[in-house]
Amino acid sequence: MSMKRTLFLILPAVLFISIFMLIPLMIALVYSFMTSDSYGGVTAPATFDAYIQLLYQQDFDGSLIFSTDYLFIILRSIELAVATTLLCLIIGLPVAWHIVCQNASRRKFLLFLVTMPFWINTLIRTYCWVLILRDQGLINMTLRNLGLIMDPLPLLYNDGSILLGLVYTFVPFMVLPIYSTLERVDTRLIEAAHDLYAGRWQVFRRVIWPLAKPGIVAGSILIFAPALGSFLAPDLLGGGKKLLIGSLIQMQFTSSRNWAFGSALAVLVTATVILTLIISSRRNKVGEVRI
Amino acid sequence: MIEVRHVSKVFTTMDIGTVTALAEVSLTINDNEFFTLLGPSGCGKTTLLRLIGGFETPSTGEIRIDGVDVAGLPPHKRRVNTVFQSYALFPHLTIAQNIAFGLEMLKWSKADIDVRVKEMLALVRLEGYGERNAAQLSGGQQQRVALARALAPRPSVLLLDEPLSALDLKLRKGMQVELKRLQRETGITFVLVTHDQEEALAMSDRIAVMSAGHVLQIGRPEDIYDDPNCCFVADFIGEANLIPGALLGRANVNIVTIRPERVTVGPGDAPAARIAGTVAEVTFIGPDTLYDIGLKDGTRMRARVRGDRGRFHAEEPVTVHWPDEAERELAS
Numbered sequence: 001m002s003m004k005r006t007l008f009l010i011l012p013a014v015l016f017i018s019i020f021m022l023i024p025l026m027i028a029l030v031y032s033f034m035t036s037d038s039y040g041g042v043t044a045p046a047t048f049d050a051y052i053q054l055l056y057q058q059d060f061d062g063s064l065i066f067s068t069d070y071l072f073i074i075l076r077s078i079e080l081a082v083a084t085t086l087l088c089l090i091i092g093l094p095v096a097w098h099i100v101c102q103n104a105s106r107r108k109f110l111l112f113l114v115t116m117p118f119w120i121n122t123l124i125r126t127y128c129w130v131l132i133l134r135d136q137g138l139i140n141m142t143l144r145n146l147g148l149i150m151d152p153l154p155l156l157y158n159d160g161s162i163l164l165g166l167v168y169t170f171v172p173f174m175v176l177p178i179y180s181t182l183e184r185v186d187t188r189l190i191e192a193a194h195d196l197y198a199g200r201w202q203v204f205r206r207v208i209w210p211l212a213k214p215g216i217v218a219g220s221i222l223i224f225a226p227a228l229g230s231f232l233a234p235d236l237l238g239g240g241k242k243l244l245i246g247s248l249i250q251m252q253f254t255s256s257r258n259w260a261f262g263s264a265l266a267v268l269v270t271a272t273v274i275l276t277l278i279i280s281s282r283r284n285k286v287g288e289v290r291i
Numbered sequence: 292m293i294e295v296r297h298v299s300k301v302f303t304t305m306d307i308g309t310v311t312a313l314a315e316v317s318l319t320i321n322d323n324e325f326f327t328l329l330g331p332s333g334c335g336k337t338t339l340l341r342l343i344g345g346f347e348t349p350s351t352g353e354i355r356i357d358g359v360d361v362a363g364l365p366p367h368k369r370r371v372n373t374v375f376q377s378y379a380l381f382p383h384l385t386i387a388q389n390i391a392f393g394l395e396m397l398k399w400s401k402a403d404i405d406v407r408v409k410e411m412l413a414l415v416r417l418e419g420y421g422e423r424n425a426a427q428l429s430g431g432q433q434q435r436v437a438l439a440r441a442l443a444p445r446p447s448v449l450l451l452d453e454p455l456s457a458l459d460l461k462l463r464k465g466m467q468v469e470l471k472r473l474q475r476e477t478g479i480t481f482v483l484v485t486h487d488q489e490e491a492l493a494m495s496d497r498i499a500v501m502s503a504g505h506v507l508q509i510g511r512p513e514d515i516y517d518d519p520n521c522c523f524v525a526d527f528i529g530e531a532n533l534i535p536g537a538l539l540g541r542a543n544v545n546i547v548t549i550r551p552e553r554v555t556v557g558p559g560d561a562p563a564a565r566i567a568g569t570v571a572e573v574t575f576i577g578p579d580t581l582y583d584i585g586l587k588d589g590t591r592m593r594a595r596v597r598g599d600r601g602r603f604h605a606e607e608p609v610t611v612h613w614p615d616e617a618e619r620e621l622a623s
Contacts, residue, residue, distance in 0.1 A: 188379035191346055194366040195373045196393035197444065206392070210383045 025270065032263035040257050050264035070248075074268065077245040080159070080234075081227040084166040085174075085220050091167070092174030092219060093212065099175075100182045114175050126165055126236050133161055133237070157239035165233030170226070174219035181215030182208070217280055225273045245269060293320040293343060293448060293480070298352030300338050312338040314504040315352070320448075320482060325474050327483045329491040330501035331527070336484045339501075340450050343482065344373050357447060367396070372441035373450040376457070378433045380425035386436050387412070387421035393444040411439040414473065431462045435469075442477060449474075451483045455490065467493050488528050492516065500524045521623050522546055532592045536620070539566060546621040553617035554594040556582055559608035568592060570607045575600075584611060 032050050034042035055071065056064040099110045117125060132138045135152035143149045155161060189211070193203045231246030240247060245265060252262025300313040313335045320326045328336035341347045342354060345366035354361050361369055372393065380389050387408050394404045412418050415435035425433055434454060441449055454470070455463045471494050474481045485491055491498050492512040499509045500523075508520045519525035522533055525548040532551060536544030559567065571591070572583035582594040582603065592611060603609055 186377065186379060188375050188377055189381060191366070192373070192375060192379035192381070193392070194346075195344060195371075196440070197367045197396035198392075199367055202396060207381065 028263040028266045028270075030263075031259055032261075032267050034260050036258045036260040038257055040253075040259060042259050042263075050258075050260040053261050054264065054268070070265075073243050073248055074245055076242070077228055078272070080163065080166065080244065081224050083163055084170060084227040085224045087163070087167045088171045088174040088223050089216060089220065091171055093178055093216070095171075096175050096178035096182055096212070096215070097208065099179055100185075111176075111179070114172050117169075117172060122169060122232060126169070126232055129161070129165055129168065130156065130236055133164075156237065157241055159238070159242075161237040162234050162244075165237040166227050166230065169230075169233060170223040173222040174216075177218040177222065178212050178215035181218075182212050185211045221277060221280070224276060228273060229269050292322055292355075292357060293482070294353075294355040295319070295339070295343075296353045296355070298339070298342060298349045298354060300335070300342060300347060301350045311504050313342075313349075316504075316506050317352075318499055318506055318509055320480060322480055323478050325471070325481045325483070325494055325496045327485060327491040327495040327498045328501060329485055329488060329498050329527075331486055333503075334501040335504040336486075336501050337452060340373075340452055340482065340484045343448070344371055344450050345369050370447045371450060372444060372446040372448075373452065374434075374437045374441050374454045376453045378425075378437040378457075380433055380436055380440070382425055384425075385421065386417065386423050386425065386428070389425065389436060390421075390440045390443050392440065397444055407443055411443045414442070414476070415439045415469075430458055431466065434458065434466060438470075438473065442473070442479065446479060448480045448482060451481060453484055453486070455485070456487075463490070470494060492528070500527060502527075516550075518619060519548065520621070522548070522621055525619070525621065530593060530595075533621075534566075534586070534590060534592065535588070538586060538588055538590060541620075544620045545623065547618050548621055549613050549618045551581070551593040551595040552579075552597075553613050554592070554596075555612045556584070556594050556596055556599075556603060557610045557612060558603075559610060561610045561612070565610075565612050566592075567608065567610050570603050570605050570609055573603065573605060582609075584609060 031042050033046050033048070035045060035047055035049065037043045052064065053070075055066060055068075057067040057069075059065055095114070099107055099114075102110060130137075133155040134140070135156070137155070139155060140149070140152040144152070185208075189207055190203055193207045198206060229246045229249070231244065231250050234240070234244040234247050238244070243251075245268075249262050249265045249269070252258045252265065256262075295316055295318050298313055298316045299311065302310045302312055304310065316335070316339060328339055330336045338347065342349055343356070345361065345364060345368075348362070356369065356371065366373075381392065384392065390408045390411050391404050394407055399407070408421065409418075412421055415438055417432060417435055417439070420428070420432070420436075425436065428436065434457075437454070451470070455466050458466060467490060470481070470483075483491070483494065495512055497509060497511055498515055500507045500515065502523050508515055508524045510518075515524060516528055519528065519531070525531040526533065530551050532549045532554070534547045534549070536542065536547055539547055541547070566586060568584040568586045570582055571585045572581075574581040574583075579595050579597055580599045580602075582596065584592045584594060586592055594611065
């Protein structure tokens with residue numbers, strides 16, 4: 001294909017990514033080095049204040065005191081995103097494998113079930129979990145009516161409920177890429193491994209896992225990045241009791257009116273994700289991943 | 292030794308109900324034997340192979356390998372290895388790692404594995420290919436890797452599922468010789484599945500001819516060729532004339548079969564003839580001439596005559612003769 005034609009064909013993708021990703025990112029980067037206007041937006045002069053605020057608190061007399069508050073929020077967010085990704089993998093891999101093992105018509109039906117949650121707005125789906133988990137919710141009322149408990153179990157507004165919400169939202173993003181990689185795997189390979197004295201566990205470890213790996217990497221990226229910045233599940237299911245980075249960023253642009261700091265946090269999240277991508281691409285050749 | 296006793300296999304499918312792939316099959320495969328399951332597609336030969344390998348379980352009957360009933364033993368607990376039709380080489384491993392796979396599963400030491408892998412690469416003449424990926428090899432080379440991988444753990448039986456069907460004719464001829472050599476050198480029992488009768492005749496010590504889930508005849512290639520026990524076998528192995536007994540004045544005989552190369556063609560007035568006919572077609576193919584002869588009831592008969600430079604022409608009345616020992620009377 002000629003060079004000209006190549007450029008022409010990739011132009012839409014380049015335009016789309018520039019307008020909707022690179023330019024906003026640049027704006028956030030620039031904003032993060034400005035001073036926040038107390039009515040929203042940013043003004044001159046350019047400073048590093050927003051980044052300093054990540055690690056230091058300003059005392060009344062203007063001196064800076066080292067503070068780990070924001071650092072902990074960031075660490076907690078990363079922790080939660082990692083846990084979400086791992087749980088999605090633990091649930092998603094067997095599900096994907098199960099679907100691959102079915103005949104064509106059953107596969108179609110099961111894939112349809114996996115993608116069905118996409119039909120309903122995430123906000124509504126997350127709210128439903130509130131209805132299920134709250135003190136007067138489905139689970140607690142059922143258990144109480146059965147006489148199994150006296151006081152409602154504290155199911156809502158903790159790390160567990162946030163994790164539940166995140167895993168629930170993101171698990172299809174693990175199932176689908178793993179399914180699409182495993183679907184291409186010749187089932188004779190499994191038989192060949194069995195034939196060569198591999199038991200079930202060895203077949204999984206030596207054949208299925210390495211062959212599913214491109215899908216696992218793709219799924220992990222698809223989940224880790226948005227899970228790190230999500231604020232819907234933490235807000236609704238976590239009750240906003242403990243801040244996560246997504247909610248923190250949202251707050252800076254709304255109630256706190258500290259756009260510079262919000263931008264600095266956003267830049268930090270993006271940098272974390274990009275760094276993770278680079279590391280995993282070095283190790284697993286993400287370029288070969290087909291989603 | 293593999294003993295198959297009264298083995299049946301019935302598959303149940305959602306759309307067509309039950310299918311009997313094997314019906315009461317019994318046969319014995321001896322040690323160090325090159326045994327071939329021969330038949331058209333759908334005759335149950337691959338099913339039988341998969342039953343021996345442990346990939347399917349028999350509906351009824353018993354399979355013994357070296358005296359041990361293998362019912363309920365999964366493939367990885369049988370000292371049997373398979374060469375798959377599609378080769379099924381692991382795409383994420385190198386050639387050497389593919390060959391080492393079974394040895395690692397059997398917990399051989401690293402040093403022993405290295406020695407064995409080198410040995411196997413030499414055996415299949417792929418020295419120096421160890422570090423390559425399967426995708427970088429040609430079909431014939433992949434085939435040999437699959438063989439090396441299956442032979443490496445020294446199985447007591449090697450199962451080969453149409454191993455040559457994906458190769459072109461020239462490679463296939465070469466691999467036939469190669470397989471025969473490997474079997475001789477390793478002394479392992481080979482069980483080959485094929486639909487190619489020439490391949491079966493060329494390589495096997497014994498052949499089981501199968502059709503529609505039944506074993507029709509078991510024997511050495513010569514015996515099966517010279518002495519088929521039914522029309523199907525006569526027709527499937529090589530070329531055969533199948534002549535109704537009534538046409539030869541034998542009312543109590545259903546079919547008489549004769550190989551075309553045992554038939555001689557004479558002039559129409561020859562006295563010693565068995566039957567008369569008319570030449571329908573003459574084909575000169577170098578060393579031989581093929582005559583297609585129409586008998587009086589419309590039955591076609593083929594004769595393959597050596598060194599005959601087209602003595603007879605189309606439309607010419609001829610007589611056909613063959614010695615007594617060349618014919619077989621078949622009941623079915």
